[in-house]
Amino acid sequence: MSNPAPTPPVRDPIRWLNNQPYLLLSLTSLFWAGNIVLARHVGDHLPPITLTTIRWFGVFLILLPFAWPHLKRDWPVLRAHLPLMLLLSAIGFAFNNAISYWAMQYTQALNALLIQSSGPLFVALWSLILFGVRLTGAQLAGIAISLAGVLTILLRGDFGALAGIAFNKGDVMFGASLVSFALYSALMPRRPVTHQLSLISFTTFCGALMLLPFAVWEYSTLAVLKFDFLTLATLAYVLIFPSTLAYLFFNRGIALIGPNRAAPFFHLVPVFGSAMAILLLGEQPRLFHLFGYALVLAGVVIASRQGSAKVRID
Numbered sequence: 382m383s384n385p386a387p388t389p390p391v392r393d394p395i396r397w398l399n400n401q402p403y404l405l406l407s408l409t410s411l412f413w414a415g416n417i418v419l420a421r422h423v424g425d426h427l428p429p430i431t432l433t434t435i436r437w438f439g440v441f442l443i444l445l446p447f448a449w450p451h452l453k454r455d456w457p458v459l460r461a462h463l464p465l466m467l468l469l470s471a472i473g474f475a476f477n478n479a480i481s482y483w484a485m486q487y488t489q490a491l492n493a494l495l496i497q498s499s500g501p502l503f504v505a506l507w508s509l510i511l512f513g514v515r516l517t518g519a520q521l522a523g524i525a526i527s528l529a530g531v532l533t534i535l536l537r538g539d540f541g542a543l544a545g546i547a548f549n550k551g552d553v554m555f556g557a558s559l560v561s562f563a564l565y566s567a568l569m570p571r572r573p574v575t576h577q578l579s580l581i582s583f584t585t586f587c588g589a590l591m592l593l594p595f596a597v598w599e600y601s602t603l604a605v606l607k608f609d610f611l612t613l614a615t616l617a618y619v620l621i622f623p624s625t626l627a628y629l630f631f632n633r634g635i636a637l638i639g640p641n642r643a644a645p646f647f648h649l650v651p652v653f654g655s656a657m658a659i660l661l662l663g664e665q666p667r668l669f670h671l672f673g674y675a676l677v678l679a680g681v682v683i684a685s686r687q688g689s690a691k692v693r694i695d
Contacts, residue, residue, distance in 0.1 A: 400637070402633070402634045402637035402638045402643070402685075403634075403685065405630040405631070405633055405637075406630065406631065406634040406643055406646035406649075407646065407649060408626070408627075408630055409626075409627045409630045409631045409634065410646050410647065410649035410650045410652075410653055411649070411653045412622040412623040412626060412627040413623050413650050414649075414650045414652075414653035414654040414657060415618065415622065415623065415657065416618075416619065416622075416623035416627075417493055417494065417497070417650065417654060418654055418657060419615055419618065419619070420481070420482050420485040426606075426607045426609070426611055426612045426615070427482075427606060427607075427612060427615060428599050428600075428604035428605070428606060429479055429482035429483040429485075429486065429599075430479050430482075430483070430592060430595045430598075430599045431596045431599055431600065431604065431606055432482055432615075433475070433478045433592055433596075434589055434592040434593055434595075434596040435616065436478065436589075436616075436619050436620060436624050437474055437475075437478075437585040437586070437588045437589035437592070437624070438585075438586075438589040439616070439620040440581070440582075440585045440620060440624045440625050441582055441585045441586040441589060443620065443621075443625055444578055444581065444582045444585070444625065445582060447578055448576075448578035448579060448581075448582035451575070451576035451578050451579040452578075452579050452582060454576075454579075455573075455575040455576060455579040458573045458574065459573065459575060459579065459583055462572075462573040465568070465571070465572065465573070466572075466573075466583060466584065466587070467587060468568070469565060469568060469569075469572065469584050470583075470584040470585075470587035470588040470591065471587075471588065471591060472561045472562070472564050472565045472568075473561075473562060473565035473584060473588070474584055474585055474587075474588025474589075475588040475589075475591040475592050476558070476561050477558045477561040477562045477565065479592060480554050480555075480557055480558040480561070481493075481554075481558035481559075483554060484551040484552070484554035484555035485551065485555070486551065487549055487550055487551025487552075487554070488549060488551030488552050488554075488555060492551070492552050492555070493552075493555050494531075494535055494650065494654055495531075495532075495535055495651075496555050496556050496559060497555075497559060497647060497650050497651065498528055498531040498532070498535075498647065498648055498650075498651060499528075499556075499559065500559055500562070500563060500644060500647035500648075501524045501527075501528075501641075501644035501645050501647055501648070501684075502524065503560055503563030504563045504566045504567055504640050504641060504643075504644035505520075505524075505641055505644065506563070507563050507566075507567035507568075508567045508640055508641055511567060511568070512567070512571075519683055519684065519686075520641055520642065520645075520683075520684045522680075522683060522684070523645055523679075523680040523681065523682070523683035523684025523685070524645055524648075524680065525680070526676055526679055526680030526683065527645055527648040527676065527677045527678075527679070527680025527681050527684065528648065528680070529676050529680075530648065530652075530673045530674065530675070530676025530677035530678075530679075530680060531648050531651050531652070531673070531677060532673075533669055533672055533673035533676060534651055534652065534655050534669065534670060534673035534674070534677075535651055535655075537667070537669055538667070538668070538669030538672070538673075563644075566635060566640045566643070566644060567640050569632060569635045569636070569640060570635065570636070570639060570640060577629060577632055577633060577636075578629075580632065581625075581628055581629060581632065585624075585628075631643075634646070638685060641684075642684065642685045642686075643685070644684075645680060645681045645684040645685055646681060646685070648677050648680065648681060649677065649681065652674055652677050652678075655670060655673075
């Protein structure tokens with residue numbers, strides 16, 4: 382009697398996803414695109430510092446039951462690198478998010494998406510200044526190609542429209558948040574070796590604590606949090622997608638392929654943002670959308686598949 386054929390191993394979808402950097406970074410951009418669009422419309426319901434404080438305390442509470450065993454094990458390592466961990470908490474969670482939400486009260490989504498498209502260049506600049514890491518020719522070419530695609534989409538194929546764009550204090554604030562997050566991205570490969578749940582739960586908790594006094598000040602200025610369906614729906618989306626999942630995915634993507642190869646995925650944010658406008662707001666797709674999407678995707682592929690080897694996998 383012949384032996385039965387061996388049963389193929391069951392693939393663990395979470396383990397599989399955890400080793401797919403391009404998919405992880407693409408989903409991160411999708412979630413952040415929704416966050417930018419949403420932030421522009423809820424400013425009168427959710428004060429920016431209060432929203433950011435609730436965001437990070439909420440993420441910490443969501444992750445704590447899963448992260449607690451890893452936090453206990455990794456605490457000696459986290460404590461030994463406390464200055465770096467506090468810096469990551471400040472620039473990647475507290476300042477970056479609060480100032481970007483605040484900026485959206487003064488600027489348009491188009492301006493924010495244009496500024497967001499410069500993210501890869503800031504990451505490359507910080508990597509060069511801090512660690513002497515230079516972009517390869519392929520990475521530079523990929524960033525330039527994808528940036529051209531972003532501008533094609535945002536300017537609707539009319540590059541002359543750049544001259545008519547007016548920037549204000551909200552744009553400066555949003556640019557400052559992007560510079561801050563680019564520094565966070567450049568520093569991530571130098572983080573201590575810990576479980577990723579230890580890293581994100583520790584930094585979100587510290588970031589929320591840093592913001593708490595400012596949230597109290599904001600409340601004292603009569604900035605009121607309105608509890609209604611829009612507020613609750615916004616908080617649910619922000620806590621789950623651009624916060625918990627996006628940061629887990631982004632941190633893992635950087636660990637797998639490094640910050641310079643991960644940074645071009647910033648350019649997918651306006652691509653997804655414009656796609657949301659087509660699908661959800663009834664905007665008509667045009668030829669410039671297709672041309673811009675093709676340039677962005679080509680640039681991201683070129684920049685992310687060439688250059689340095691993987692940074693670290695843990």
